[in-house]
Amino acid sequence: MSALEIADIIGIISFALSGFLIAVHYKLDILGVFISSFLTALGGGMIRDVISNKIPYVFTDTTPIMLVIATVLLSYILKLHTINNLEGKTTFIVSDAIGLASFAITGSLIAIENDFNFLGVLILAFLTAVGGGTTRDILINKVPFILVSEFYATVAMIVGLIIYILHLFNIINIFTLTIVFIFGVSLRLLAFYRKWHLPKL
Numbered sequence: 001m002s003a004l005e006i007a008d009i010i011g012i013i014s015f016a017l018s019g020f021l022i023a024v025h026y027k028l029d030i031l032g033v034f035i036s037s038f039l040t041a042l043g044g045g046m047i048r049d050v051i052s053n054k055i056p057y058v059f060t061d062t063t064p065i066m067l068v069i070a071t072v073l074l075s076y077i078l079k080l081h082t083i084n085n086l087e088g089k090t091t092f093i094v095s096d097a098i099g100l101a102s103f104a105i106t107g108s109l110i111a112i113e114n115d116f117n118f119l120g121v122l123i124l125a126f127l128t129a130v131g132g133g134t135t136r137d138i139l140i141n142k143v144p145f146i147l148v149s150e151f152y153a154t155v156a157m158i159v160g161l162i163i164y165i166l167h168l169f170n171i172i173n174i175f176t177l178t179i180v181f182i183f184g185v186s187l188r189l190l191a192f193y194r195k196w197h198l199p200k201l
Contacts, residue, residue: 003177004109011102016041016071017095024081041068043132101184104129104156108163125160151191159184
């Protein structure tokens with residue numbers, strides 16, 4: 001299994017859980033829960049694949065769909081739908097941070113595989129990481145996270161920048177990607193709990 005596949009699986013599971021928690025927080029019905037989970041987990045990857053001129057692999061591989069379904073069912077069995085005060089709960093924050101870092105990595109790797117330039121790597125990392133969650137938020141009439149948490153999309157772009165630098169030095173491997181992943185998750189969690197924000201004009 002390649003580093004890209006591992007990062008994609010981690011991202012799908014984490015964002016599926018994030019979508020599940022958001023859905024139950026807004027008291028959506030069972031269809032709404034699945035739609036929220038699917039959009040959050042697979043939306044960014046679909047955007048990434050379309051920009052890369054590929055058929056979204058969710059349409060050709062059943063693994064992503066099974067991962068989302070399994071995550072939703074397991075979340076229900078573990079009674080995660082009983083969580084209140086969602087925005088401050090560790091389960092949601094951590095799952096979202098893991099998904100953010102994982103998908104930023106997959107977006108960067110796909111961009112590099114397709115010979116995108118520096119800007120292309122940053123944009124694809126950004127879109128892959130936030131695309132699904134933003135689509136979900138718009139659907140449930142919630143202000144997208146990237147508009148109210150300034151150090152959210154920034155983390156995805158920082159991860160993309162690091163991956164691009166690793167590519168220039170030809171040192172992209174499981175070890176370096178694991179370090180980047182841990183750094184991305186830690187940075188997002190630190191930014192959330194320290195309430196970091198970008199400077200305002």
